[in-house]
Amino acid sequence: MSVYFSEKFKQLRKAHDLTQDQIADIFHVSPQSVSRWETGANYPDIETLPHIAGFFKVTVDELLGTELIRGERKAAEYKKEIRNLLNSGRLYDAIDTARKAVKEYPVNYDLQGHLMQALCTACSGPKADENTGKYKEEIITIGQRVINYCTDLDKSLWVKWQLIRQYVKWGMKEEAKIIVYTLPHEAYFTQDLALGYVLEGEEWVKNQKNRIVRFTIMLCGLIYAYADKAGLEPLQKIDCLKAAMQIEEMAYSISGEQIDTVNRAEELTIRIAELYCEADDIENALDYAEQAARDAMRHVEQMYKTNEDGSNYYAWPTPRNLCWILWEDHLMKPQFDMIRNDERFIKYFELLKNNSRELK
Numbered sequence: 460m461s462v463y464f465s466e467k468f469k470q471l472r473k474a475h476d477l478t479q480d481q482i483a484d485i486f487h488v489s490p491q492s493v494s495r496w497e498t499g500a501n502y503p504d505i506e507t508l509p510h511i512a513g514f515f516k517v518t519v520d521e522l523l524g525t526e527l528i529r530g531e532r533k534a535a536e537y538k539k540e541i542r543n544l545l546n547s548g549r550l551y552d553a554i555d556t557a558r559k560a561v562k563e564y565p566v567n568y569d570l571q572g573h574l575m576q577a578l579c580t581a582c583s584g585p586k587a588d589e590n591t592g593k594y595k596e597e598i599i600t601i602g603q604r605v606i607n608y609c610t611d612l613d614k615s616l617w618v619k620w621q622l623i624r625q626y627v628k629w630g631m632k633e634e635a636k637i638i639v640y641t642l643p644h645e646a647y648f649t650q651d652l653a654l655g656y657v658l659e660g661e662e663w664v665k666n667q668k669n670r671i672v673r674f675t676i677m678l679c680g681l682i683y684a685y686a687d688k689a690g691l692e693p694l695q696k697i698d699c700l701k702a703a704m705q706i707e708e709m710a711y712s713i714s715g716e717q718i719d720t721v722n723r724a725e726e727l728t729i730r731i732a733e734l735y736c737e738a739d740d741i742e743n744a745l746d747y748a749e750q751a752a753r754d755a756m757r758h759v760e761q762m763y764k765t766n767e768d769g770s771n772y773y774a775w776p777t778p779r780n781l782c783w784i785l786w787e788d789h790l791m792k793p794q795f796d797m798i799r800n801d802e803r804f805i806k807y808f809e810l811l812k813n814n815s816r817e818l819k
Contacts, residue, residue: 463523464522469497545576548817554574575622606638733795780814
């Protein structure tokens with residue numbers, strides 16, 4: 460029986476202006492029994508429940524919170540469906556499903572965050588300009604609603620982060636700054652680090668692994684942004700990207716978790732190949748283009764798998780698989796013209812092209 464009963468029963472008793480002693484008298488139990496019902500230490504027997512429900516003119520399901528539990532399960536099913544649709548690049552199906560879910564559960568801010576993610580992903584895909592015109596106001600409305608009314612810090616922070624990034628993409632940096640200055644200020648003197656001093660044994664190991672993943676995501680995100688925007692020379696950018704990738708590999712070896720940063724490893728590898736082309740280093744450019752193609756072939760099967768709980772997913776802005784993305788969005792760039800006629804490049808270019816498929 461859910462703890463929900465304790466709170467619901469107490470609310471009903473007070474709404475009817477009854478004392479615990481009066482309830483005990485009505486249902487022929489001791490006042491101590493009623494007290495234990497309200498603290499959650501004990502519950503009425505199964506024969507008494509219908510009488511309590513009838514007395515307060517509610518259903519047994521309402522008394523036990525059964526409908527609430529069913530609603531939570533249905534909302535979880537919606538989240539799983541939305542995530543797996545995003546995982547397969549079926550953006551518009553994900554948007555439709557998320558809208559349906561939000562309509563059915565209008566105060567479930569987790570579902571609203573998933574709808575916002577689907578809309579933001581659509582605004583970064585092949586039809587970014589067109590979709591921005593369609594979804595911009597909706598994204599802002601959802602974001603502000605969650606920020607204003609959601610009391611769950613993790614959910615509101617996720618939505619704030621999405622809205623900040625979207626504002627920046629739209630050139631709305633002043634609007635983004637307003638949200639930025641509402642975020643927690645200090646990343647160093649935090650519970651994340653302090654727990655490492657006070658926990659022991661398995662708890663300590665679990666905490667350290669989780670925090671390594673969290674701080675790896677933050678650190679690598681900063682490094683990737685620095686490499687992209689700091690005006691570095693191609694070889695300097697390569698050094699930054701390689702260092703971040705090594706940090707991710709180290710964190711994975713410790714935690715056993717795949718590090719889900721903004722970039723996919725295969726796309727980073729092809730980016731390094733592109734930078735080597737810019738640096739006129741043909742041999743390294745070919746090596747990294749080859750590595751990216753091989754990694755994509757290994758990863759592509761994983762992309763076709765949906766997840767049982769919808770927890771391990773990636774919101775693809777297109778239904779194209781990774782081979783297709785590398786072939787069309789990266790290797791077609793003019794930077795690769797200097798190695799385009801090389802036999803090795805042709806081999807892996809054709810490999811990616813021939814294995815380009817739509818996600819399932």
